Amino acid sequence: MKISTRFSDSIHILAFIDIYHGLIPLTSSNIASSIETSPVVVRRLMSALHKAGLINTVHGAADPELAKSPKDISLYDVFLAIEGDAHLFTIDERTNPQCIVGGNIQEALEGFYQQAEIAAKAKLATTSLQDVINTIRVKQAEKERRN
Template sequence: MRVSTRFSDSIHLLAYIKIYADTKLTSDAIARSIETSPVVVRRLMSKLRQAGLITTTPGTAQPALAKPLSQISLLSVFYAIEGDKPLLAVDPKTNPDCIVGGNIQTVLKQYYQDAQTAAEARLAKTSLQDVVDNILVEQAKKDAHK
């Protein structure tokens, strides 16, 4: 099973909009940075717009953040893209006649819920400002080594 990268691609997209705000922000340009297709970028932007995280004007290549970076939590980005989908899922099809198969869902459910709660709390505390600041710090390190 392939793991979705929509969440990280959306964070990438939002950071790109902020860092490259003074350039033409076409879906092609953003897609080149993410290394995906412009169609995927437009789909992500649609969800981010519906969630009130970005604004767009039809026919222009200038999406903008709808809120300051510090007011956009990673949890709000996750919900915008994934809805209320859980981070982890227990396989619902196991053999109920087996000791493991008959009990694994019940046992893992609480562990997974604890992990979900901890992840949501961490994502709620982390803002897009934190992400952009760290991107710029990492770039400064690279520039210093040139």
């Protein structure tokens, strides 16, 4: 089973827009080359980010911009824009009810998963896009110092 990267790719897009705004054309091809995906995927994600009010775009123009300051965009905002109310963890409902494990695993995991999901979403809500951008800039400065 492949795990979706739509959420992290969307954060990538937002950070790219902020860091490169005014420096290079912010085409879906340029952004896609950073993510190593197709421009179509970038356009789809940007459409969801636009609908959620996180970016401003003009159809046909390669100049998207953040709709808010990066400090005012939480990672939870991005998650909601891309994943909606999706759960972070999924319990397999197709298990053998005649088995001790299969007959009880869903109920056993439900509370643990719910607690983990609440904690994860709370952390995303208190982490801003600015936090991510600052970390990217620090990591880049460290790389440049080593070279």
